[in-house]
Amino acid sequence: MNDATLIPARTAGPRPGGRSARVQAAVHQAVRELLAEGPRDALTVPAVAARAGVTPSTIYRRWGDLSQLMADVAVAVLHPEGAPPDTGSYRGDLTLWLEQYLDEMSSGPGRTMLRDILGASTEQNTGRCLFYCTQQIDAIGERALARGETPLPTDAVIEGVVSKLMYGILFAPSTPTNDDIGRWLDALLGV
Amino acid sequence: MNDATLIPARTAGPRPGGRSARVQAAVHQAVRELLAEGPRDALTVPAVAARAGVTPSTIYRRWGDLSQLMADVAVAVLHPEGAPPDTGSYRGDLTLWLEQYLDEMSSGPGRTMLRDILGASTEQNTGRCLFYCTQQIDAIGERALARGETPLPTDAVIEGVVSKLMYGILFAPSTPTNDDIGRWLDALLGV
Structure with missing residues (x-):
């Protein structure tokens, strides 16, 4: 590992993973909140999307389906x-x-x-x-x-x-x- | 075990488990057929009910939800x-x-x-x-x-x-x- 990997270069262009990482954090957070508030069976992709402030298609595109999103959140824990x-x-x-x-x-x-x-x-x-x-x-x-x-x-x-x-x-x-x-x-x- | 358990008594009344066993066989068969015909994600309780010739509420009453029905079929196999x-x-x-x-x-x-x-x-x-x-x-x-x-x-x-x-x-x-x-x-x- 060298300094270049430790200190990300700041340029005018898009930072790789910036928006992507924010979407992941918001969606994971939304799932954890909804799980804390209500039954697991009531949790749907549209409900998660609404809470996270993203469109359902963002979730489908990135995670495929609800079961894969739930697995991703689980393993992150x-x-x-x-x-x-x-x-x-x-x-x-x-x-x-x-x-x-x-x-x-x-x-x-x-x-x-x-x-x-x-x-x-x-x-x-x-x-x-x-x-x-x-x-x-x-x-x-x-x-x-x-x-x-x-x-x-x-x-x-x-x-x-x-x-x-x-x-x-x-x-x-x-x-x-x-x-x-x-x-x-x-x-x-x-x- | 005695003869009474080997040879079910034929009476005019309802035979315990008779309809129940037929429903289970029809529903299991419907799940296996639908799995053979199309993707797993397309399988729904109404589709299974229609194929098995029962009402969706029969399935919900007996199995609770689709995941429990799928697990029941899987373990029977x-x-x-x-x-x-x-x-x-x-x-x-x-x-x-x-x-x-x-x-x-x-x-x-x-x-x-x-x-x-x-x-x-x-x-x-x-x-x-x-x-x-x-x-x-x-x-x-x-x-x-x-x-x-x-x-x-x-x-x-x-x-x-x-x-x-x-x-x-x-x-x-x-x-x-x-x-x-x-x-x-x-x-x-x-x-």
Whole structure:
């Protein structure tokens, strides 16, 4: 990365992404407000457009349909806001992050987000879900290396814990627990 | 089970479930036909009702909304039609069934079914997905016991293979392969 990418050049011409980014922010904000005010089923593209101050065709052109817009908003909410908390050990960091992830995904709003993401007619948002997880587990692994610990490959954590946790949330009659996370980590870490 | 449950009593009164079962069959059939004829987005409750020869309110009363009807049809398609094929060994039976399950779920129609089931506003159908898997893996385990083999607990197969396979189909950029199934079974069976 060099200065040119850090400091956008100010010219007289249109700034790429300027209007586009404002439209996205206004539409996402409108969806979040309408979700907070009324039932999910009452939310329509014209209602979102009116609230965001754009035309419905702007929304259709950019997002395709309501399900794709809802998935886009949902996955934006999932975007992690910072590095996972540092508890002083690899196992501690993984445990805390996984427990928070379980808590978030299995909550009412988390399940609604997952429904929006998995019910949408494109798969790009499910990829972003996995990407965010991978980023966080990578960060936990890098911190462990800096401490002199030996972290697992991120893929092993995804396969050995995240996939079981998500399958349990989506398909099992009872939500996985923190004890399940501990048991899966034991198996993975060979404890 | 006794004779009374095997042979329904013929009386002059209404037979419980008779009309209800016919309505369900007609509506499911109408959805499958309309899906085969045109795009998924064009499918509406009035169109399904017209094709099935029922009123839209019959559908709303019974299924709630279109997403729940689609999920109900999807999960009915998932209902296994018989016992998993017998290959002569526990590992062989598990491998073949898992490979078929992967093939079915990761296909275009399989992914559409999963989207309908996971995007629906109730969770009862995701439970039926897991129930069908459990039934098939139980059957494979019982056949192994009858051969004198030592099968794994069904839960271990769900956690160790099915959950990874489904997470991969739903979230990963590339679909799991038969090699992944082999690798997961190796780990599970301690090979």
